[in-house]
Amino acid sequence: MRILAIETSCDDTAVALLEGCSAIAERVYSQEVHSKHGGVVPELASRSHMKILPGLVSDVLRAGEMDSLEGIDVFAATAGPGLTGSLLVGLAWSKAAAWAAAKRFLGINHLAAHIYIHYGLKRQVVFPAVALLVSGGHTSLFRMNSWQEILLLGSTRDDAAGEAFDKTAKLVGLGYPGGAALDIAADGGNPEKYPLPSPMPDPSLPEFSFSGLKTAAKQLWEKGADRSDLAASFRRTVVDLLVSKLMYQCELLGANSVLAAGGVIANSLLRKELRWECSARNLELFLPDREHSTDNALMVGRAAAAILERNPEAFSPISCNAFARWSGRSLSPIGCP
Numbered sequence: 001m002r003i004l005a006i007e008t009s010c011d012d013t014a015v016a017l018l019e020g021c022s023a024i025a026e027r028v029y030s031q032e033v034h035s036k037h038g039g040v041v042p043e044l045a046s047r048s049h050m051k052i053l054p055g056l057v058s059d060v061l062r063a064g065e066m067d068s069l070e071g072i073d074v075f076a077a078t079a080g081p082g083l084t085g086s087l088l089v090g091l092a093w094s095k096a097a098a099w100a101a102a103k104r105f106l107g108i109n110h111l112a113a114h115i116y117i118h119y120g121l122k123r124q125v126v127f128p129a130v131a132l133l134v135s136g137g138h139t140s141l142f143r144m145n146s147w148q149e150i151l152l153l154g155s156t157r158d159d160a161a162g163e164a165f166d167k168t169a170k171l172v173g174l175g176y177p178g179g180a181a182l183d184i185a186a187d188g189g190n191p192e193k194y195p196l197p198s199p200m201p202d203p204s205l206p207e208f209s210f211s212g213l214k215t216a217a218k219q220l221w222e223k224g225a226d227r228s229d230l231a232a233s234f235r236r237t238v239v240d241l242l243v244s245k246l247m248y249q250c251e252l253l254g255a256n257s258v259l260a261a262g263g264v265i266a267n268s269l270l271r272k273e274l275r276w277e278c279s280a281r282n283l284e285l286f287l288p289d290r291e292h293s294t295d296n297a298l299m300v301g302r303a304a305a306a307i308l309e310r311n312p313e314a315f316s317p318i319s320c321n322a323f324a325r326w327s328g329r330s331l332s333p334i335g336c337p
């Protein structure tokens with residue numbers, strides 16, 4: 001089953017060609033136009049997707065030695081959550097291509113797709129599992145009883161962890177999006193230098209709050225804090241919150257596996273702590289490489305492959321529309337019911 005997967009939910013334009021769950025070729029274009037604005041400008045993001053997407057599709061087809069869309073069995077695209085204008089570009093492209101090639105189309109949920117990067121691997125997830133999804137827009141914990149049953153345990157009440165990283169990075173002059181730059185700056189700093197408040201520290205509460213932490217960092221910076229030490233203290237506090245709450249849920253639910261997903265999973269301290277804690281507790285850790293932590297289309301393709309494995313006839317209606325937010329309790333890879 002050949003799948004052409006498209007991801008345009010925010011400011012990364014991504015395309016992947018898959019045979020089942022295996023990547024044949026993939027491309028990601030990270031839009032740089034936003035950095036000078038200090039944040040994603042939705043209209044610029046949509047326009048950039050419009051410009052970049054066709055070329056990426058051609059590149060991926062060429063890399064897969066295909067000269068047309070004829071050989072594609074299923075077209076899949078992220079339907080939401082995300083920026084509506086950005087989503088519409090990938091979604092409309094994918095639906096139009098499916099229609100023109102008389103093939104099926106599947107609309108995919110972006111949050112589920114992040115977790116489905118771990119689907120179809122040789123090493124199988126042993127359930128129950130707990131998934132930690134930490135990105136620029138979301139910070140959530142999920143209980144996974146199976147691939148079909150992914151239940152929300154709790155989310156952030158305000159900023160997402162990635163958003164807090166980005167805002168703090170911008171504050172200390174590391175540009176936008178600065179999560180990765182803050183991570184690098186933190187490597188040279190002392191994490192004990194500035195004790196930051198730990199909002200909602202109770203590990204038994206599967207919810208997060210990061211906006212107060214960002215404000216505390218701002219006050220320290222304005223008093224002349226050292227950049228690397230502040231970055232290190234900030235990173236330490238966020239990682240401790242994420243890991244302690246994740247581990248508490250693993251123990252409570254008797255989990256066998258941990259699935260880590262989302263852009264913040266690229267963080268070097270978080271990766272180190274996850275490896276350490278999971279190994280100490282005998283938990284199977286599923287950690288995507290950095291390229292597949294941040295937005296990519298392979299995860300969209302794997303989510304589509306999972307839907308098709310369950311129901312080989314599955315398809316989304318051609319009227320499938322973009323959605324900006326997800327507010328359910330039970331997460332499914334199907335983005336368009």
Ligand code: KG4
Nearest residue numbers: 135136137162179180263264266267294295
């Ligand atoms: O998953 P993603 O690509 O997009 C969303 O779905 O939001 O996540 C992007 C987020 C950004 O906030 C970015 O700063 C953050 O992931 N990020 C990092 C690192 N690399 C990317 N945050 C902390 N440390 C990193 N190394």
Ligand code: ZN
Nearest residue numbers: 114135294295
């Ligand atoms: Zn994402």
